[in-house]
Amino acid sequence: MAKYGDAFINSFLGTLEWTWKSIKFEVPWYTNFFWGIIVISLLVWLLEILFPWRKEQSIFRKDFWLDAFYIFFNFFVFSIAISGFYKVLELIFIDLGISIKDLTVFHLNALPLWAQLLIFFVVLDFVQWFTHILLHRYSFLWQFHKIHHSVKEMGFAAHMRYHWMENILYKPLKTFGIMVLGGFEPEQAYIVHFAAISIGHLNHANIKLTWGPLKYVFNNPVMHLYHHAYTLPAGKYGVNFGISLSIWDYLFKSNYVPEDSGSIPLGFVGDENIPKGFLGQFLYGFFGRKNREKD
Template sequence: MEKYLDAFANAFSGTVTWTWKSILFEVPWYTNYFWGLVAISLVVWLLEIAFPWRKNQAIFRRDFWLDAFYMFFNFFIFAIVISGVYKMLEVLFKDLGITAKSLAIVDISAWPMWAQLLSFFIVLDFVQWFTHVLLHKFPVLWNFHKVHHSVKEMGFAAHLRYHWMENILYKPLKVFGVMILGGFEPEQAYIVHFAAISIGHLNHANIKLTWGPLKYVFNNPVMHLYHHAYTLPKGSFGVNFGISLSLWDYIFKTNYVPEDSGTIELGFPGDEDFPQDFIHQNLYGFSKPKKRERIPGARLNPRG
């Protein structure tokens, strides 16, 4: 037990130290996710201000500051708290004989760097797409995912507004994706991570962007807005699940963009009773849903 507690303490303190050094610019710029997140957020926010899709939406839209807090909480504060737990599990798996290469299908370590990065990006994006589908399909998971879908006005910061329990689900499955690639993360994986943050911010931004013919490959704000639509196609539990790539939705027929005005209502049936503050939103998933709440797609017409 002592080695597990040591692993927890070392990982926790190491993550705290790294985060603090990042704030002080004492880490290489390409691994400085703190200021990288700040820089990407400012750039996308300025694009929202300069080229607003919904022109009547305020610069400081509804829940702007709540979403901004979620960004830093999920990306850094919770990462610090959970880092020790993941390290303990890593030690446990090692003791059980389970290594990073246990599930390896292919080892990409000898591939050219561009091929490593591309494979890493595609595999992890598919794992996240699949996880996202699960969050919508199963009520117990959807109950947590409602935090992200409680956004009523879309903006870049909504990208990282999600219940901390989603990290519990996403992280192991992403590790599974890495294990498939031989337990190997490319040396320049920071390129993939920063690209994913940028695409995610843009997808939630108040910007009308479709990428032209590339819309069949990359996710975009128009497509993702319909993922957050209050009214979904009849019988559907969700559409447009893509994270960075839209191609999974086109391949598995979960794509849906009937128009591009950007004026649709966002949310989900019953969201008028959803908590408005951070603490109660993050306690919500552990409570039993009210009987009057319904699954996505159960309502055919928007409110009012």
């Protein structure tokens, strides 16, 4: 047990130290996710200010500061807090004789770097798309995902308003995706991570952007706004589940964009019961209502 305790503490302290070094600019700039997400956020916010889709929406929209706090909580505070648990879990698998090689399906080492990164990006995006469907499909997961869908005015920072339990689900499945690729997570993976953050911010931004013909490949604000629509097509528990890529929704017929005015109501039936403050949202899902409400 001492081994697991030491691993937990070392991982926690290591993640904390890396974050502090990032704040102080003591890590390579291309791995500095702390300042990287701030720069991306400011740039996308500037686009919202200069080219607003919903012009009546305030620059400091409803819940702007709550969502801004979520950026730092979900991306850093919670990641630091949970880092030790993932390290212990990794050691438990090793002790049980389960190695990365046991799950490897694809070996990418022989491919050019650009191809490795592309496959890495596509596989992880598919895993997240599938996970996203689970969050909508199953009531006990939907209870947590409601926090993200409680957004009533869309803006870039809404990207990071999600319940901390989503990290618990997403992280293992993303890790499984990496293991299928032979444990592949290249040094240059920061390219994929920064690209995913940028696309996610844009998808939630108050900007009318569709990418033209590339809308069938990349997710976009118009498509994602309908994912947050209060009223969904009859019989649907969700539409437009894409994270970075829209191609999965077009392939599996879960795409839906009937018009592009940007003026639709957001949320879900019963969203008035979602707590307005962070602490209430932090605890929601464990003590929240259990009836199956649709977004």
